[in-house]
Amino acid sequence: MNWNYFKSKLFLKYIWSYLFILLLPLVLITVFIYENAVSNLRSEVEQSHLNQLTQTKHIIDGRMKELSEIASRVTYDERLTPYRVRDPYFGGEAIQALDQYKATSSIIGEMFLYFHGDEKIYSSKGMSSLDVFANNYSFHNWKQADFIQDLNSVVFPSMRPADLVNRNTYLQQSILAYLVPITPNSPNPHGTVMYLIQESELTGLIDSILGNFQGLSYIFDNNGQILTGNSQGEFLTDAEVKSLFKLSPGIHSKTLNGKPHSLVSVKSAVNGWTYVTLMPSAQFFSSVLHVRSFIIMLFCIVVLAGAAIALLLARMQYQPISMLVEFANSKSNPGRSANDSVPNGNELERIRTALQDYSSRVDLQEPYARNHFLSMLLKYGNARSMTPDLLEAFDLQFDRSRHFVMVIGWVELDVHPDDRQSRQEMIELLARIEFPELAAHAYGVELPQLDQLALIVSFNLDGAMEEFTQIRHIVEAARSHMLEMSDVTPMIGVGTCYSNPDQLNQSFIEACSAFELRLSTGHGTVTYFEKLSYAPDQTYWIPNNVLLKLSQSLKLGSYDVAAQMISPTIRSLQSSELSTLLIRCICFDVLNTMLKTASELGIHNVLQEIAPNMAFNSLDELERSFLNLASRICTQVERDTKKEEHSLMDQVVAYIDSHFMDHTLSLETISFEFAISPSHISRSFKEKMGQNFIPYIWQKRLEEVMHQLKTTNDPLKDIIIRVGYLDTPNFIRKFKKETGFTPGQYRKLNSENGLADPEPDLEKE
Template structure:
């Protein structure tokens, strides 16, 4: 272990030293590539300059050939049929003059002539000669073409083409007239000044450094500028695309060949540059780089060793100092850094454990102090100030309020099938509620949190003097916290909010107010926000008149659930509508309502065990209710059960009464004294009730039901007997025939006489 870090650092420094060496080599190779690319790019640029220059010159020649082919004198001359008259000589002189002016306008032209195919002669810029003499004068000095080849070329059709008759004999040829080139009688020939073109190319830098070639569309060599000794060595088959670059041998040296194509005449311009021209610069760059590498290795190497040794010595002294204090096994430690890390880790772990223990104790003590401060159980004066300083409690103002959170159901938050114990769940809920609420309150005020008697208390240090606005701010904060916590975490919250109090002595009063407001959830139900302002002026009288109680008992006894529920609702609304019902009166109202319902049950005609189970269930549910609203719901449920029971009893009784009443009416239809009064006396039921009962059971009023039954009996008698209408009137209970006839027609649409005759309505 003694030298491991030293060797590691030494290898590291040497590795770092190798980085610039590797980078330098990469730079060398990249520089060579870039330099070569730059030279090639420069060659292409110069070659494009050559192409542009020559293309412009050849374009001028083409333009001149086009102008000459459209010249009226030329057209007139070549279209003549007879060249033996005297006028032809005058026209020839005019043509010579025109040709001379065209030739003088372009310095790249040696001479030009118009060859007449039928006459086998040509007109030049100075004279008119037969074909043999013309060939000898203009092309005879070239060994590359014979008279026969030249004569054959004159007979062909041309559309403005550049040709090479021999090595230094380049011409431009155009059939005349251009309007009828396929049957042209003449050919325009322009001989180019090859030496001048070569001189123009030679003035460009690329030709001075190497050679420039001009090839036709078939890669045939047309012109050479510069060294042409080894042109035959070039593999022209590699020149296929519009432009490109390749390398090959030129005699005994390496050359770079670049080429571009001309759109103007489909020629290719080729540059040949010896590679040694730019490789010399690469060699110079390589020399400088090698010198730098030498310095890196033979100067940087010893420096790395010296610096490594110098930096290692403080580490060595630290290791000698801490190694006796490391508790872990030294044999398992790889190097000095591992030893130091082990020492620091052990110390850090001890420090973290100590800090965590101290922080937990501090949090517990601070929470306990805040709880005592809220309940008013702390010292006063300097002792209080000292305690607050020790617990880092700093109030920025002397105005305080208390928010008290009661946590309700939170089972929906956990879907772990009991994997957490109840205490850890509750701590997690406290953590959620505390963090969200502290964040919301902390935006405007300073807040301190503690747990008091299973509730979460927030001591708010108010930061502004507008009391009304601050109270509304606290309500808004409570609403936002409740919305977030209940909406996202399914934790039910009831929140009590105190008034704002000055000085530290007002904090206990604020806590009592928040606690009292929170207890009021029994009246208005859970998951509410209850400011103390809402309950500090409660009602002290309970509205529960005797006639309302009697009315409720009657509704229950008659099984009228809707009316009974309406009566209960009226009592509740009346008590809470014009003020805040105190907690005590709220409980008293609930007990009074329950007592009234039980009193009504005692007056029902029931067996000893009927509704006993329901009453027992009601008492059990009431003991588990936590709010006025829950008790109210249980009362409504029990009311529904009782009224359904009474209604079922009443329906059973009504069925028997219906059968008896309707049977009695059917049996006494002939009785003229049959009436609601006689029926009520018979069945001991008051007449109004009996009238409603018959309407409910039959769907018709008593009079309609009786009259319809009498009419049906009369129809039966008129069909089955020969009794007179008067006799039938008495048998069906009518006092006179006129009444019977009027009633019969009312229900049947015809008179009894018409019915007996068989008439239909």
């Protein structure tokens, strides 16, 4: 038993309610039996039967309440929502969930889930139509039309009388059907949970009351209808049976079927059911019992059993709530225990709040996933290949007529820890920017460089304004927006505007070129790629913007964009009227640009490798050679980039391994340490280590705690704080979940120095 449970007002409330329901009636009945049974043998037997019947009532009431609780859990189980139950992919989980719920109660023969207006009904064995169900379960008195109407109209939990059911045309059973509307206690339920219960499950409980005595037993519902009964060869008229229902709870004497009988009647306060047993009075004098000793023993058993059952049921009911609260707290605010953030012990309110938080968010909308997706878009393009569901999940729209990319950077990026929050806030504010007056919006993308960001801008042309003028207005609006968030004026490189969002990767390379080739390194510089090309004296030469894009695409390892620069250039020369010699000279501009870029990248062997193939008889051969050279350079760039990333991640992992005991360690602190964006570190770390950053840190700290538990006598709290984990109770719970032992138990089992037992206060927490 977790003693923390007793700190919860909700758990104590459950205990007191169960104690009241289970113990108080039983204690009163037992006292009544004791005071009256000692007078004669008949009173002893009658009171004994009354006590046993009351116990049976509570057991059956508990079973019915258990079924209602199962229906409540089904209502809020995400695996059993109408969408997931009907979904071919998640249907298996729903069937498994129903099978798990069925297994929680021993009296459930079969369990079905039905949603109003549906043509299907679901069970632990799968989904079937209502017609198939009717063929598999043929009730004698419950016609199919009535069955469907009851499933769709039941508002309160109701039990149908025992009915003979033909199973698959050859197996006949006596079964009761218990219908529980979902959501329970709702005036407008949306479905029904139906339990099929073998009649013997209930009659077996009552028949055991009579023991060696012969008699009859009945269970009536609150309308006087017989739910189940056992006549044991003796039959009563309908009028006599109806009179049994009208009896007040207690012991009665009555002549039935011409014979005097002793009757014991108990009525449930939970569901209004009435339990009745009848015994011929002549049987009372056939046995002699030690009445007083029996009653005292029975009283003690009832008290102890009632207290144990009350505690057990309260724990069973509260444990899932406690686990949900702990899960909600661990997800919403890591580092806090389950009880820390529960106001006034209101666990149900905490769970409701957590569910609202999770339902308003989709995992794919997490910043790292969204940023990674946009980064791939800048690298490869193909915006139109995204599905509408994916666009909706990331809250992206590329339905405007024009698109371009801006690269934004700062000469000096203040990495003081106090300014990290400001930078994070800037990234969040730039995630999506609207410019309604310019019919534009922009999406922010974190680049691997810590001092650079990119903006993907989409807009519609204003008929009264030239395209370039509207682009300038958008750039100025974006810069003004950033100046409101930071005192440092950014430098901006602007790529060419395209009508197809699939060409955003080209615009990004152009924006990188413009940012790299800006005329000034001062604050506030805005460089447009379109302004870097077409000097007046280059009428017959390759435009500068083509060579700039070619160089930048090679630096970024983007072969697709490089090929889009080379092939159109060669084809334009083919269609020109220039001389062959001049064409050859012009082509050397492309070759020199590629070789110069390769040299800047430290790739010095490509010319030797490609030189034997550089001789050409036609421009087609030259184009193939250039494309081959571009492919070699881009392949080498990607290889070098991966190598640098692996080397950098080796440094990052080494840094984490040496600083994991610092409680301030986070993706943000590492990003500022290595001048790389958090999203890039998160993605690269997962690729290298095979697990996310947070689980890795937890495992390192766990291993260190285990080592210190084995080798030191230091207090547990000091060890936990020393490894960087500030919430001791939460750590103990996670430690036990991982290892199966509390830290104290682990130390005792693995101690190298004969360490003492753990601190009891920490272990209890």
